[in-house]
Amino acid sequence: MTTNSTLKWEKLDEKFPCESRDEFHIPTYKSLGIPNIPEGKTETSSVNYLCGNSLGLMPKQTKIAINHELQAWAERGVESHFRHPKENGTPWVDIDLPLCPLMASIVGANTEEVAVLNSLTVNLNNMLVSFYKPTPMRYKILFEAGAFPSDCYVFINQCRNHGIDPEDGLIKLRPREGEYTLRTEDILETIEKNCECLALVCLPGIQYYTGQLFDIETITKAVHGYPGIVVGWDLAHAVGNSELKLHHWNVDFAVWCSYKYLNAGPGGIGGIFVHERYHTRGGNNNNNTYLTRQAGWWGNKKEERFLMKDTFDPIPGALGFRQSNPSVLDVVALRVSLEIFEKYGGITQLMKRSLLLTKFLFELLQESPFYYENVPIFEEKAAETGKILGFVVITPCKNDKDHGAQLSLLFLSKGLERPMETIFEIINQQGVIADERKPDVIRLAPAPLYNTFQDVYESVQILNNAMKNVTGY
The missing domain is CATH 3.90.1150.10 (Aspartate Aminotransferase, domain 1)
Structure with missing residues (x-):
């Protein structure tokens, strides 16, 4: 140049x-x-808008897509859940399903491993209900000292919910003196040093303050070298901003928001990844029960959802972690952006x-x-x-x-x-x-x-x- x-x-x-x-x-x-x-x-x-890391810009098709759903509401009311008036429109009962393959291509996952639901911090709390299983010997959470405050609050309260003093239950990674970012070798050394007491390692894909992209593949592989430790990732700043291969990297779970690089609008709907090895009954436990989760009727098998049974039989895969029907307007806003990603060659x-x-x-x-x-x-x-x-x-x-x-x-x-x-x-x-x-x-x-x-x-x-x-x- x-x-x-x-x-x-x-x-x-x-x-x-x-x-x-x-x-x-x-x-x-x-x-x-x-x-x-x-x-x-x-x-x-x-203007020169260099703020997609905080809020992505609005696609021109977003207003059109949302207006289609408002019109469906106006024309058919509740009937749009099953009979959408727009030609090729998705009935609201399935409104989020077309996003799964689009989202899977963004994060490097199988379609069944992703779902769009809730918001980032809600999803992180929900994933920890499923994946943070402290024992008297293995109960500590490893995260970074400079984590976004919401994540920090989640880890503190997860400890307290299990009767663990956060001062004892949390291990905070800090950069070396005079440095601003974490070295991968220091992360791996801390994991090895605490391998007998760690229950969970949860880090950001990209650190919100410094912009550092973590070596997700290397860190995940290192964690799985010690049986009993789960690894999850907060991908708020990484999704749509880096090439991810969550399935191939063997990540246990991940969460993200959609209002930054995914351009889904302020407060846009979040997403989760749950590796396929947790989709069968018992997850990794090979027993007759499903993986513990925050349950709701939208995670129940579709064919039984409206039978109003008092037994929960979750959908295999990430969709089984849904609790309530998603906001139609939020979903279609995200869909517009994901289709733009696909249109222009993908991530x-x-x-x-x-x-x-x-x-x-x-x-x-x-x-x-x-x-x-x-x-x-x-x-x-x-x-x-x-x-x-x-x-x-x-x-x-x-x-x-x-x-x-x-x-x-x-x-x-x-x-x-x-x-x-x-x-x-x-x-x-x-x-x-x-x-x-x-x-x-x-x-x-x-x-x-x-x-x-x-x-x-x-x-x-x-x-x-x-x-x-x-x-x-």
């Missing part, structure tokens, strides 16, 4: 066009109410473009006069001068297998008070839609379904100008 960044984005967009961009509504300066429109833009120009093809976008973003950030390779280099520079501002990228970027779309920028300063918040406000009002994580991190995440290399280039230029304004030079 050339070093001329202006020409570079033009060539990249020509060579790797974003063919799916027109499938989405992209906010404009006018729609966001941004008064100071940058030179070369108009009020109808699209494998889209990840090729995603890695190119993020690589370009990292290259531009490295060219910034405010970029520092690490904190010690910044501190050395700060010791030589008075007021100074800079950032480091705490997301591991040397290997494509260590990150997804998101890069996390940690802002550092000397002689300036809380510069990140000021910088974030400036770039937001210049049309860069990102998100902040207090006290000092801004996350940028170009999504392959709707972001261009031009989006990335303009965002970094706006960021550099904002930092120049803050420093005054």
Whole structure:
């Protein structure tokens, strides 16, 4: 690649066009109410939306799909559960079933191993009811100290529900001193060290704060080297953002949300993966009972669901973990996005473009006069001068297998008070839609379904100008 960044984005967009961009509504300066429109833009120009890691953009077909279901409700009411008025419409009683093969292709699973239901944290709680089985000797949960708060709360309360003091029952993984991400070898060493007391290992596929992509395959294999330990994954930031092979990797269970890279809308419906070895009666126990779960009538065998029996006979597979009928509107919103993934080559093809976008973003950030390779280099520079501002990228970027779309920028300063918040406000009002994580991190995440290399280039230029304004030079 050339070093001329202006020409570079033009060539990249020509060579790797974003063919799916027109499938989405992209906010404009006018729609966001941004008064100071940058030179070369108009009020109808699209902003640079690099926030798919927080909320994906709305597909244009979403409103149409939802309106079809609202019309079905209007025309037939309850009858739409079994006789949908739209030609080729899915009766509501089966509304989630067409999503299973689409979702399976995203996470690398068999169709019977996935289901869409509930929300992320509800699903995590439900999976732990099934998979966290503490004994007097084996009761500890291994997770990361920097886990998203909801996950932390789940682990704490699961311990308490079993009469276990969380201080004793939880093992928290922390990066080495002076580092921001966890090393795989340190995770494996901790598993080995605690192999006799661990009941569960539950980690994120991608860490929400740093953007680190964990080596799911290696860690899962290591856990299964010790009989009696279950391994589960929170894929909130990994689903739709990395190529997953949950079945092949032998993962026990996984949970995820759909409102980030899967573009299903705020509060969109969640999903689960349960490996097929748990689908037969007794799961891995080879007895005559089904795997313990939070039960409900929608998980009961379909042919007996409306017989109103007082015995629970679950559907084999992940569908048997459903409790209630899903929200029709949430399901069809997710279906629209999953069909876009399929239309444009699936997750494998889209990840090729995603890695190119993020690589370009990292290259531009490295060219910034405010970029520092690490904190010690910044501190050395700060010791030589008075007021100074800079950032480091705490997301591991040397290997494509260590990150997804998101890069996390940690802002550092000397002689300036809380510069990140000021910088974030400036770039937001210049049309860069990102998100902040207090006290000092801004996350940028170009999504392959709707972001261009031009989006990335303009965002970094706006960021550099904002930092120049803050420093005054």
